[in-house]
Amino acid sequence: MIITLCGGGSTFTPGIVKSIALRKDELDVDEIRLYDINEERQRKIGVLVDWILHEDLGLDIKLTVTTDKKTAFTDASFVFAQMRVGGYAMREQDEKIPLRHGCVGQETCGCGGLAYGMRTIFPMVELIDDVEKYAKKDYWILNYSNPAAIVSEGCRVLRPNARIINICDMPIDLMDKMSRMCGIKDRRELQYSYYGLNHFGWWTKIHDRAGNDLMPTIKAQMAKNGYAGEDSGLEFVDASWDQTFRKAKDVYALDPNTIPNTYLKYYLFPDYVVEHTDPNHTRTDEVREGREKRVFGTARQIIEKGTSEGFGLKPDTHAEYIVDLARALAENTRERFSLIVPNDGAVSNFDPTAMVEIPCIVGSDGYE
Numbered sequence: 001m002i003i004t005l006c007g008g009g010s011t012f013t014p015g016i017v018k019s020i021a022l023r024k025d026e027l028d029v030d031e032i033r034l035y036d037i038n039e040e041r042q043r044k045i046g047v048l049v050d051w052i053l054h055e056d057l058g059l060d061i062k063l064t065v066t067t068d069k070k071t072a073f074t075d076a077s078f079v080f081a082q083m084r085v086g087g088y089a090m091r092e093q094d095e096k097i098p099l100r101h102g103c104v105g106q107e108t109c110g111c112g113g114l115a116y117g118m119r120t121i122f123p124m125v126e127l128i129d130d131v132e133k134y135a136k137k138d139y140w141i142l143n144y145s146n147p148a149a150i151v152s153e154g155c156r157v158l159r160p161n162a163r164i165i166n167i168c169d170m171p172i173d174l175m176d177k178m179s180r181m182c183g184i185k186d187r188r189e190l191q192y193s194y195y196g197l198n199h200f201g202w203w204t205k206i207h208d209r210a211g212n213d214l215m216p217t218i219k220a221q222m223a224k225n226g227y228a229g230e231d232s233g234l235e236f237v238d239a240s241w242d243q244t245f246r247k248a249k250d251v252y253a254l255d256p257n258t259i260p261n262t263y264l265k266y267y268l269f270p271d272y273v274v275e276h277t278d279p280n281h282t283r284t285d286e287v288r289e290g291r292e293k294r295v296f297g298t299a300r301q302i303i304e305k306g307t308s309e310g311f312g313l314k315p316d317t318h319a320e321y322i323v324d325l326a327r328a329l330a331e332n333t334r335e336r337f338s339l340i341v342p343n344d345g346a347v348s349n350f351d352p353t354a355m356v357e358i359p360c361i362v363g364s365d366g367y368e
Contacts, residue, residue: 001029003326004072006127007082007145008034008065009041011287011295012318016080017049019315019323021057026327031062035072038087042067044299051302052313073134078326081127081143085119088292092284099279106273107283108147108199109266117150121158124151128162139163140329142322149198152340152355165367166340167325168198168357169318170261174227176317177245178206178259181221181229182214187317190214191336195347198340198357199263206259218259222252227262238286243276325362332364339367 003020005013017032034049036042046065053059066072073079084091094112099105105112124145131139141164145151152166171194175187184190193205206214221229226248237245244262251260251268266273298311315323321337328335336359343356350356360367 001027001078001330002031002033002076003027003029003078003080004033004035004076005080005082006035006072007084009036009038009045010082010084011045011291012082012144013045014048014052014295014313015315015319016082016322018052018057018313019319021053021059021061022315023323023327024059024061027323027330029061031064033064033066033072033076035066035069037067039067044296044303047302048295048299048308051308056308056313069130070134073131076131076135076139077330079127079131079135079139079141080322080326081124081141081145083120083123083127083145085116085123088284088288090119091116092282095282095284096279099274099277099282102274104266104270104273105277105279105282106266108149109263110270113147113150117147117154120145120147120151121154124155125158128155128159128164132162140165140326142167142325144169144318144322147198148340149200149355152198156342156353156355163366165325166198166355167322167337168340169321170199170263171201171338171357172321173317174262177227177229178214178218182208182217184208188335192359194338195356195358196261197354199261200267201261201357202255202258204258215259219252219256222249222259223256225249226252238283238290240277240283240286247272328362329364329366334361334363336360337362337367341367 020029034042034046042065050063053061053063091107094107094116095105098111104110107116131141143164143166148166148168155162155164175190179187179190189209191207192203194201194203196202208214227245247265248262251264298308302308325337338357339360340355340357343350343352343354345352346358347356
């Protein structure tokens, strides 16, 4: 099996590669390919990925780092898409221009989200065409590229027959937090009902595998602290996310019958968001100062000193979720995943063609 990461220069790439590598036998993966149009950025990430595969884990998985489409996609079984069209330079504009005019500045919502979506649709369509040309006929594109709601809608309209599944890790990250609220170690234990658009949805039911209703416990925590409980791990997140997880308390209060996605704050409390956002220091700056600095600093350390001492990479929810999905498709596990798919009656009083985010069962024939 060949897995290609499109957007190989992303700082999320090392975590995804390590998650793939740790499950090498489950996926029977022979080769991992990194593909990006930014050769310099990808070269540095490639050094770190090579170290993870061959020094840290001592595996014989082949690594290919390329900017050539044919090399990247030929005979690939899976393509993990995580492109950021325009890079962080344009993300900064998406966030800061609206704020200068008193509007929400965010990469997936409002003016900035629309601009980012318009930049991304056609490169995404081009990717689909390239994969269709070179990859295996039963390929799957698993797409993390934001803004997922707009991008998935563009793909539905322009390439309706593409073998692409659009996903987002936000609901999964929140289910991690909800499982900890209930003393459950693994979010995969949760049985749930969820509906909405990407970054605009609600949980209506959450049970454990024994059928116990977990909603009362979660609601009590949401009413008290939002997603910022004692065991939430917020000491490791950036200031903007800390604020978002705490603001979920007020979002929840608007409809105490459901549990909300954090991004609803941008729609339901836009004035609050603008007031509490520094127009000169947004999420882009936090990423540059945090994850970007840490990951590229480690790559530089490996190049200069031959060691990654102090890095200690552990795959996060973002990495594990996309690999879980690939395994479900490859091994026909029939597991439940939150996916962005055509509504087709799932939400009965909503446009049947809309791309909604709902639970689906995934196996070798795709999703249902």
